Amino acid sequence: MSFPFLGLTSAIIASVDNGALPETCCPAGEATLWLWPGHALYLGPSLRLDTHSGSVHCFALGVDAPFGLRAGETGERRVRSALVTARTPHRIVAERGRMLFCYLDRADGVRSRMTEHHSSIHCGHRDESSLIRYLDRTPVPDPLWLLDFLRGGAAGRIDERIVAAMRAIRADPAAELSAARLAAEANLSTSRFLHLFSASTETSFRRYRLWARMLRVAESVREGHSLTRASTDAGFASPGHFSDTFHAMFGLTATAFFAAGARIVPLDRPAASSCS
Numbered sequence: 001m002s003f004p005f006l007g008l009t010s011a012i013i014a015s016v017d018n019g020a021l022p023e024t025c026c027p028a029g030e031a032t033l034w035l036w037p038g039h040a041l042y043l044g045p046s047l048r049l050d051t052h053s054g055s056v057h058c059f060a061l062g063v064d065a066p067f068g069l070r071a072g073e074t075g076e077r078r079v080r081s082a083l084v085t086a087r088t089p090h091r092i093v094a095e096r097g098r099m100l101f102c103y104l105d106r107a108d109g110v111r112s113r114m115t116e117h118h119s120s121i122h123c124g125h126r127d128e129s130s131l132i133r134y135l136d137r138t139p140v141p142d143p144l145w146l147l148d149f150l151r152g153g154a155a156g157r158i159d160e161r162i163v164a165a166m167r168a169i170r171a172d173p174a175a176e177l178s179a180a181r182l183a184a185e186a187n188l189s190t191s192r193f194l195h196l197f198s199a200s201t202e203t204s205f206r207r208y209r210l211w212a213r214m215l216r217v218a219e220s221v222r223e224g225h226s227l228t229r230a231s232t233d234a235g236f237a238s239p240g241h242f243s244d245t246f247h248a249m250f251g252l253t254a255t256a257f258f259a260a261g262a263r264i265v266p267l268d269r270p271a272a273s274s275c276s
Contacts, residue, residue, distance in 0.1 A: 031260060034143040035218055036267035037170060038105040041143045043135070044262055046094030049251030053089045055207035055214075057107035059150055060084070061128060063135050064097025074121050080132075081125040083110050086203035088120040091251065100135065102150060105166065105201055105208070106158070109151030125150065144267065158200040161186035165197065166208070173212035174235030179205050210245055217242070217254075222264035227254055 031044025046067070060067070061081045069077045071090040084090050085107060092099075104110065114122035125131065131149065135141060165182045183193030197205050213234040220230035231242035246254040 031262040032265060033218065033262045034265045034267055035215055036144070038166065039147065040103040040215060040218070041146065042099070042101040042262070043141065044098060045260075046097060046099045047252055047257070047260075049092050050247070051089055051091040052248055052251035053087055054084065054103070055211040055249055056086050056201075056203055057104045057110070058084045059100075059102040059104065059107075059110055059125075060092055061100040061125070061131060062094060062097065063100055063132060065094070067095075067099065068093035069121070069123075071121050073118050074123075077123070079123045081114075081123065081128040083107060083114055083122040083125075085120045085122075086201075086207065090121070098135075100131075100146075102147060103211075104147075105203075105211070107202060113150065113152050127152075143265075159196055161188065161193075162196050162200045165193075166201070169209055170212045170215070173209060173216045174233060177209070210249070214246070214249065218264055219266055221258060222266065227258065 032042070034041045043063070051070070059081070060069075060083075062079075066078050066080045069079050069082050069084075069090065069092055071084070071088060102110075110125075111117075111122055113126050115124040115126050116122065127149070131146075134146075134149075165186065168182060168185075169177060179194055179197075180190045183190045186193060188196070194205055197208070201208055203211075213236060216234040217227070217230045217236075220233060221227065225233070227242070228239050231239055234242075236242035236245065243254060246257075250257070
């Protein structure tokens with residue numbers, strides 16, 4: 001199998017080793033959650049997480065130490081990096097140090113860079129040592145650069161009708177955009193639309209809409225709104241619905257996460273390799 005992005009990967013590794021590193025506006029050492037279309041990236045102290053099942057894919061890296069990963073198909077493992085695909089119940093146990101969590105609405109590029117594969121868990125990013133060196137040496141990491149590095153270059157293309165539907169959901173996550181309505185706009189039957197959506201994103205239409213609403217909540221909290229108002233404005237039926245969904249999706253309560261004081265940084269532009 002050939003990988004046309006290997007040239008980019010080699011150049012990125014060289015930039016890590018030579019100290020030619022990009023910058024963002026985030027202060028060094030601060031727990032930070034970056035948000036941009038379809039994605040979120042957290043870098044900061046390890047969090048106490050319960051078993052959960054994400055609505056999108058999650059790449060996890062133990063920046064300072066390996067972490068424990070518990071999942072049905074792999075049992076209990078100790079790894080330095082892992083990709084957990086959407087809707088996979090799992091638990092990450094990190095006793096100390098920083099963690100990097102990258103939440104992705106598509107996983108194909110990252111999956112191809114993992115070295116150990118199971119049906120829903122993939123371990124050992126082939127360039128994890130370079131990722132760790134980058135994060136150790138860089139006081140202000142660039143999240144868009146990190147995503148491109150994780151993918152090793154451009155992600156594969158998907159059906160433009162599904163891309164358009166994903167954009168519509170993210171643009172107004174509180175709207176009751178039904179699968180039937182978006183399917184009609186794409187000139188597809190509802191069943192065909194749902195099949196293409198699931199095949200392209202590896203998550204369900206309902207789960208993706210919940211993910212878009214979560215991103216909107218985080219943006220609203222950054223703007224100074226309370227969790228109650230933010231969750232209602234994002235389309236959750238009640239504070240209880242939001243709370244239960246957040247815990248099921250991330251493995252901790254929203255109150256606990258936001259109380260930790262993570263800096264929320266919205267980014268207006270998608271990563272260069274993103275087509276959604």
